[in-house]
Amino acid sequence: MKRRTLAVPYVLWLAAFVVAPVILIVIYAFTSRSGGFTTENFSAMGKYVSVFARSFALALISTAVCLALGYPLAYVLAREPARRQRIMLMLLMLPMWMNFLLRTYAWMSILENTGLISRLLGFFGLGPLRVINTPAAVVIGMVYNFLPFMALPVYSVIVKIDRSLIEAAQDLGGSPRTVFLRVTLPLSLPGVLSGVTMVFVPAVSTFVISQLLGGGKYLLLGDLIEMQFLGQAYNPHLGSAIALVMMVVVMIFMFFMNKFGEGEDKAVII
Amino acid sequence: MTGKKGAGGRFYTYLVMLFLYAPIFILIVFSFNEANSRTRWTGFTLKWYGELLADRGIMSSFYTTISVSALSAAIATAAGTLASVGLFNMRRRWRAPILSVNNIPLINADIITGVAMCLLFVSLGSVLKFRLGFGTLLIAHITFNIPYVVLSVMPKLRQLDENLVDAAQDLGCTWFRAFRKVIMPEIMPGIVNGAMIAFTMSIDDFVISYFTAGSGVMTLSMKVFSMTRKRVSPKINALSSLMFAAVLFLLLAINIRELSQEERRKKGTKPRKTR
Amino acid sequence: MSKELIRLANCTMAFDGEVVLNNIELSINDKEFLTLLGPSGCGKTTTLRIIGGFQRPTSGDVFFDGARINDIPPHRRNVNTVFQKYALFTHLDVFENVAFGLRMQKPAIGKAELVSRVLEMLEIVSLRGFERRETASLSGGQQQRVAIARALVLRPKVLLLDEPLGALDLRLRKDMQNELKRIQQAMDITFVYVTHDQEEALAMSDSVVVMDGGEILQIGTPEDIYNEPENAFVADFIGESNIVDGVMTADGSVEIFGRRFACLDGGFAPNEPVDVVIRPEDIDIVALGDGMLTGTVTNVTFKGVHYDIIVDFKGFKWLIQTTDLSPVGARIGIKIDPDGIHIMKKSRYSGLFGDYSSYSAEYDEISDAAAVPAGTAQEADS
Numbered sequence: 010m011k012r013r014t015l016a017v018p019y020v021l022w023l024a025a026f027v028v029a030p031v032i033l034i035v036i037y038a039f040t041s042r043s044g045g046f047t048t049e050n051f052s053a054m055g056k057y058v059s060v061f062a063r064s065f066a067l068a069l070i071s072t073a074v075c076l077a078l079g080y081p082l083a084y085v086l087a088r089e090p091a092r093r094q095r096i097m098l099m100l101l102m103l104p105m106w107m108n109f110l111l112r113t114y115a116w117m118s119i120l121e122n123t124g125l126i127s128r129l130l131g132f133f134g135l136g137p138l139r140v141i142n143t144p145a146a147v148v149i150g151m152v153y154n155f156l157p158f159m160a161l162p163v164y165s166v167i168v169k170i171d172r173s174l175i176e177a178a179q180d181l182g183g184s185p186r187t188v189f190l191r192v193t194l195p196l197s198l199p200g201v202l203s204g205v206t207m208v209f210v211p212a213v214s215t216f217v218i219s220q221l222l223g224g225g226k227y228l229l230l231g232d233l234i235e236m237q238f239l240g241q242a243y244n245p246h247l248g249s250a251i252a253l254v255m256m257v258v259v260m261i262f263m264f265f266m267n268k269f270g271e272g273e274d275k276a277v278i279i
Numbered sequence: 280m281t282g283k284k285g286a287g288g289r290f291y292t293y294l295v296m297l298f299l300y301a302p303i304f305i306l307i308v309f310s311f312n313e314a315n316s317r318t319r320w321t322g323f324t325l326k327w328y329g330e331l332l333a334d335r336g337i338m339s340s341f342y343t344t345i346s347v348s349a350l351s352a353a354i355a356t357a358a359g360t361l362a363s364v365g366l367f368n369m370r371r372r373w374r375a376p377i378l379s380v381n382n383i384p385l386i387n388a389d390i391i392t393g394v395a396m397c398l399l400f401v402s403l404g405s406v407l408k409f410r411l412g413f414g415t416l417l418i419a420h421i422t423f424n425i426p427y428v429v430l431s432v433m434p435k436l437r438q439l440d441e442n443l444v445d446a447a448q449d450l451g452c453t454w455f456r457a458f459r460k461v462i463m464p465e466i467m468p469g470i471v472n473g474a475m476i477a478f479t480m481s482i483d484d485f486v487i488s489y490f491t492a493g494s495g496v497m498t499l500s501m502k503v504f505s506m507t508r509k510r511v512s513p514k515i516n517a518l519s520s521l522m523f524a525a526v527l528f529l530l531l532a533i534n535i536r537e538l539s540q541e542e543r544r545k546k547g548t549k550p551r552k553t554r
Numbered sequence: 555m556s557k558e559l560i561r562l563a564n565c566t567m568a569f570d571g572e573v574v575l576n577n578i579e580l581s582i583n584d585k586e587f588l589t590l591l592g593p594s595g596c597g598k599t600t601t602l603r604i605i606g607g608f609q610r611p612t613s614g615d616v617f618f619d620g621a622r623i624n625d626i627p628p629h630r631r632n633v634n635t636v637f638q639k640y641a642l643f644t645h646l647d648v649f650e651n652v653a654f655g656l657r658m659q660k661p662a663i664g665k666a667e668l669v670s671r672v673l674e675m676l677e678i679v680s681l682r683g684f685e686r687r688e689t690a691s692l693s694g695g696q697q698q699r700v701a702i703a704r705a706l707v708l709r710p711k712v713l714l715l716d717e718p719l720g721a722l723d724l725r726l727r728k729d730m731q732n733e734l735k736r737i738q739q740a741m742d743i744t745f746v747y748v749t750h751d752q753e754e755a756l757a758m759s760d761s762v763v764v765m766d767g768g769e770i771l772q773i774g775t776p777e778d779i780y781n782e783p784e785n786a787f788v789a790d791f792i793g794e795s796n797i798v799d800g801v802m803t804a805d806g807s808v809e810i811f812g813r814r815f816a817c818l819d820g821g822f823a824p825n826e827p828v829d830v831v832i833r834p835e836d837i838d839i840v841a842l843g844d845g846m847l848t849g850t851v852t853n854v855t856f857k858g859v860h861y862d863i864i865v866d867f868k869g870f871k872w873l874i875q876t877t878d879l880s881p882v883g884a885r886i887g888i889k890i891d892p893d894g895i896h897i898m899k900k901s902r903y904s905g906l907f908g909d910y911s912s913y914s915a916e917y918d919e920i921s922d923a924a925a926v927p928a929g930t931a932q933e934a935d936s
Contacts (some may be wrong), residue, residue, distance in 0.1 A: 018361070252395075255388070
């Protein structure tokens with residue numbers, strides 16, 4: 010049948026622009042500037058251990074905060090009347106549609122030393138509070154940008170949970186607390202897992218947020234990679250090696266995540 | 280659920296909404312601020328909007344963004360739809376691995392997709408004698424957009440009655456005619472949805488553009504990034520306000536359209552057991 | 555006898571080496587209502603799809619009106635199909651669904667004729683006034699009729715129907731059976747009907763083709779199939795049957811459980827082992843002493859018109875339908891008239907069917923449920 014051949018151009022495209030670039034990353038990671046095979050790029054990474062640690066730490070904190078804020082939000086939303094759900098969802102997505110750079114930029118002016126938070130606190134005789142250019146500012150930026158990525162998948166799973174399951178649990182004598190812990194929470198886990206990946210991956214790899222809100226003082230993995238490709242430290246071989254390591258770590262992370270929520274489709278909604 | 284609990288939940292959602300919208304609101308307010316300050320209010324003005332529109336750098340980056348988004352969304356939608364139909368007709372043992380590859384750009388961190396393509400374009404460019412620019416930017420955008428189209432068209436194909444094409448052929452269509460007359464209209468919501476996601480992803484993208492556009496071309500995101508590194512100007516506030524207004528308007532329009540469609544559908548619908 | 559319209563000659567169909575249709579021979583006459591009957595996976599839908607042109611047999615030929623049509627695509631066959639889940643075009647309203655095929659015709663049909671043909675067709679399926687309705691807003695039975703109108707408007711010589719009533723509830727199904735028969739007679743064309751529901755097949759068909767495992771087991775009128783089943787499978791699939799081992803002692807005499815019974819069949823080798831079919835309604839309950847066999851009642855179910863009782867004969871359980879109540883535990887005698895006994899040759903189905911040892915009141919539902927996952931056999935080639 011001819012219909013299958015409709016996919017051939019796309020398969021070629023995937024090979025050229027998705028598979029080939031990833032292979033190039035691997036090749037670059039294992040070669041030196043002169044072109045020979047080397048593992049130097051990986052041993053050179055030793056001095057960046059602190060960057061890895063900081064990136065993962067900040068990404069994990071942000072993911073945790075997103076989960077803590079996003080899960081209750083999703084839970085509350087899923088129980089609202091349909092019309093209200095619709096409006097709230099739209100409001101949740103609206104900032105996502107605005108440019109990512111502009112969203113981050115918005116926080117610059119709020120967190121500045123002379124910014125609104127500082128001045129508000131000053132008004133009450135507190136502060137001055139230094140937030141900008143601290144890890145806290147980076148976390149705030151991440152949470153602000155990625156919170157919908159957590160709330161939406163969780164919401165889309167909770168909203169699909171059959172009401173009669175909850176009612177059955179209540180009928181069988183479950184208190185609201187037990188019903189939540191034993192029924193709702195386990196059933197919403199696939200949404201949580203997909204939310205966690207959707208927040209963690211961009212958080213661990215960002216360089217925009219750290220540069221805008223961290224003032225470039227707290228180097229993250231993203232910054233490190235960016236520097237190797239477009240920055241002063243131009244060394245695409247080292248950059249590829251770092252990217253490769255990050256990719257592998259993220260893959261392992263996601264593998265365990267998927268293992269955890271086996272059999273469930275990704276609850277991605279956009 | 281008791282009223283009290285419901286009220287608590289609502290209060291919480293309002294707090295989150297405040298967190299989400301306060302920064303945007305402040306941004307908008309200060310776009311009308313007289314002084315070149317992002318924190319101290321000195322008086323109302325529209326001059327930043329004027330300056331924004333007069334800024335050639337910003338305006339050209341705006342055009343670049345719009346054209347790369349529109350072009351890549353259009354191409355990705357056409358290619359993604361055809362690819363979906365092809366993939367759908369494939370056997371599972373071929374389809375599954377291809378779909379996994381299709382998901383790579385979605386799963387990978389943007390920066391990895393960005394640097395990987397950057398490497399490819401630089402290497403190819405040194406052989407084929409081309410430089411990074413609008414062309415490479417467009418290819419990159421198409422590449423990360425097609426997966427979204429495939430992901431929104433495939434489920435629609437899966438939902439189709441498996442005999443639909445047979446039925447159209449049975450009634451006298453050739454396969455291609457059946458595709459145009461029956462499949463296309465039936466999966467249109469998926470295609471439109473895919474196109475919209477692709478367009479917004481392109482507009483929103485910074486990281487991948489940053490690595491694939493080269494030095495000569497700038498998208499709006501890239502322009503904002505470079506501006507925030509230097510002296511910040513309230514022109515960015517004005518730009519944000521305009522973007523926000525545009526997105527708000529678009530979303531409202533889409534939602535109102537969907538709502539009215541739903542109402543219309545409801546009118547002609549009797550309760551049915553199966554769906 | 556009317557003339558032959560369609561013939562499948564030595565048709566075999568295999569998907570990925572798996573044979574789903576094994577060398578079948580089938581001839582369909584003009585203007586007849588023919589039903590392909592069998593459990594899911596028996597090859598009935600594949601047979602239909604070969605006639606419709608959606609599948610090309612791996613080997614063998616398909617003839618239509620004497621001409622070989624293996625290579626003719628569906629859109630150039632004078633055959634139309636009503637699909638299992640209707641396959642209505644949800645983006646078009648009722649009128650446009652029915653008009654779809656007419657609009658595809660070359661040379662193009664004039665607007666006036668198109669409108670009149672669509673309306674005429676909607677009249678036939680009693681859907682006048684529904685022209686501008688969305689298909690999604692119709693009930694299952696109405697959608698069904700749109701699908702029929704859409705196929706019939708092209709005036710095909712043959713209408714293929716793939717389990718068209720499967721998605722309807724019982725009541726509607728009965729109504730639609732009559733409706734379909736009426737439409738077939740009104741249009742005066744051939745219907746080829748696929749179903750796993752034996753009642754449906756008996757009620758509507760001129761001929762029934764019983765299939766299993768990709769083979770045709772028996773072709774005949776509903777009466778033939780019911781009264782003279784070819785083997786244990788057919789006997790069990792059509793109606794209820796007690797099937798027991800017997801030995802033909804002579805023409806007109808069969809030995810069951812060591813006792814001789816008179817029957818009407820003959821032509822077997824001396825002392826040939828056979829399968830004996832006794833329909834539950836052909837067994838009479840008589841006083842203990844008058845019985846040809848005696849057994850114990852183990853189960854009684856009230857069915858309205860009659861009782862279903864299960865009687866244990868030396869460990870072999872029979873189903874008997876009777877209007878006389880015999881309580882559980884009662885010893886009873888039975889009598890079977892010669893015309894109540896049907897003798898079949900041994901086949902690969904011998905010993906598999908016709909025992910009610912595992913009888914439960916839900917046996918109907920169980921056999922229906924077993925037929926539900928239809929279409930899985932086609933999965934492989936998509």
